[in-house]
Amino acid sequence: QVQLVESGGGLVQAGGSLRLSCAASGSIFKTSVMGWFRQAPGKQRELVALISSGGVTNYADSVKGRFTVSRDNTKNTVYLQMNSLAPEDTAVYYCRQWSGTYDYWGQGTQVTVSS
Numbered sequence: 001q002v003q004l005v006e007s008g009g010g011l012v013q014a015g016g017s018l019r020l021s022c023a024a025s026g027s028i029f030k031t032s033v034m035g036w037f038r039q040a041p042g043k044q045r046e047l048v049a050l051i052s053s054g055g056v057t058n059y060a061d062s063v064k065g066r067f068t069v070s071r072d073n074t075k076n077t078v079y080l081q082m083n084s085l086a087p088e089d090t091a092v093y094y095c096r097q098w099s100g101t102y103d104y105w106g107q108g109t110q111v112t113v114s115s
Helices: none
Strands: 004-007 010-013 018-024 033-039 046-051 057-059 067-072 077-082 091-098 103-105 109-114
Touching: 004 091, 018 033, 018 091, 018 109, 033 067, 033 077, 046 067, 046 077, 057 067
Parallel strands: 010 109
Antiparallel strands: 004 018, 018 077, 033 046, 033 091, 046 057, 067 077, 091 103, 091 109
């Protein structure tokens, strides 16, 4: 059973930065797509960024140019560097690991951006 453990969330002022980390257990990390999703109160969960096993990235339009997703296959960890944070980035951020045959989610980490 894969476990995903997110860390790095917290409270930050608008314009600030945070770096989220997601550590994955198991041996399938290298072949998995890894992604970050977020869910704000009263809203649906949405994709923020993803990175393929080969390092190809994709971002939501709302975070392009501000967020950067990366992965370290030697540490089974995916990162989300978030810069120029705005109050509308406030949400619970979830890590996801998936392929065609499995789909795992972390427990989420709260990010709160104050104005």
